[in-house]
Amino acid sequence: MSISAISIQNLSKEFHVPFRREPLRAVKNLSLEVPAGEVYGLLGPNGSGKSTTMKILLGLVSPSAGSSFLFNVNSRHVESRESVGFLPENPYFYKYLTGLETLLFFGKLCGLRGKTLQDKARLMLQTVGLADAADRRLGGYSKGMLQRIGLAQALIGEPRLLVLDEPTAGVDPAGSHEIRDLILQFKAQGITVLLCSHMLNQVQEICDRIGVMNRGELVAEGRLDELLSSPNQTELVLENASPSLLETCARLAAESGARVVENRKPHADLERFFLKITRQKP
Numbered sequence: 001m002s003i004s005a006i007s008i009q010n011l012s013k014e015f016h017v018p019f020r021r022e023p024l025r026a027v028k029n030l031s032l033e034v035p036a037g038e039v040y041g042l043l044g045p046n047g048s049g050k051s052t053t054m055k056i057l058l059g060l061v062s063p064s065a066g067s068s069f070l071f072n073v074n075s076r077h078v079e080s081r082e083s084v085g086f087l088p089e090n091p092y093f094y095k096y097l098t099g100l101e102t103l104l105f106f107g108k109l110c111g112l113r114g115k116t117l118q119d120k121a122r123l124m125l126q127t128v129g130l131a132d133a134a135d136r137r138l139g140g141y142s143k144g145m146l147q148r149i150g151l152a153q154a155l156i157g158e159p160r161l162l163v164l165d166e167p168t169a170g171v172d173p174a175g176s177h178e179i180r181d182l183i184l185q186f187k188a189q190g191i192t193v194l195l196c197s198h199m200l201n202q203v204q205e206i207c208d209r210i211g212v213m214n215r216g217e218l219v220a221e222g223r224l225d226e227l228l229s230s231p232n233q234t235e236l237v238l239e240n241a242s243p244s245l246l247e248t249c250a251r252l253a254a255e256s257g258a259r260v261v262e263n264r265k266p267h268a269d270l271e272r273f274f275l276k277i278t279r280q281k282p
Helices: 050-059 078-083 099-109 114-127 143-155 173-188 200-206 226-227 242-255 269-280
Strands: 004-015 024-034 039-043 065-070 085-087 161-165 190-198 209-214 215-222
Touching: 004 050, 004 190, 024 050, 024 065, 024 190, 024 209, 024 215, 024 269, 039 050, 039 200, 050 085, 050 161, 050 173, 078 085, 085 099, 085 143, 099 114, 114 143, 143 161, 143 173, 173 190, 173 200, 209 226, 215 226
Parallel strands: 039 190, 039 209, 085 161, 161 190
Antiparallel strands: 004 024, 004 065, 209 215
16 A cells, blocks of 8 residues: 555634634645655645645644644654655745855755765756756846756755645746656656646646645546546547538538537647747757
8 A cells, every 4th residue: 555645634724814704714624645656736726725735734834623644744743844845936045145055055954964965966956957057146047047946955855745836937938848857757756746836738747636726625636637538529630621521520420419519720739839949950
């Protein structure tokens, strides 16, 4: 039986807001399980309770009811965070430090020292593609580079679980693609990833399962192929189809009791088109 990286049981969180008679229920009786080694996407609109749930898992907020566990350790205990790396949506770094100095700082916080610390910091820079920028101050880093240094600091403690909140926020398509590839590398290494993102196309490409929250509740959960499948619909792709053939298909469909819901030309994904064009050699 595989261990759960994340186990949430009947979790609720209420906030008491001034001049409001009833407390604000940010999370309502939430239960979910994330097996070790899985990439799990936690989705939902702003105000759905995603961030509150993440903060409870990280011990930053106490729940009003229920419990949460990270690798069978209650998330209220400090020990639960020893196996977790976290990248917040808007990480703040000291801009006067270089990339290497930043990782040395976070490595010390994780208990690393001496040659082990130096080697680990340089390895993380290489892993996220910033080895050439190791001696540059963060004040000169682009948004994409800052997100990658954020991933590096989340990794330096060798976590078993990565919690990533909007890891591609403000990053251009090329940088977003690189971060996606890094997350897939983490998965291949057996690291569990909890991903919160509004980039739905990216979530679709890398997540094993997703959970959708709305108004504090989990309204949908499952594997993507199960959630996105339409059992009553079949997609038919035709090449070099003449107008008369399309008319025949529509007529045959009608005669059998079916109907054509949509008739359009297929189009390429914009992100892939952009990457293809920008990666072409001059």
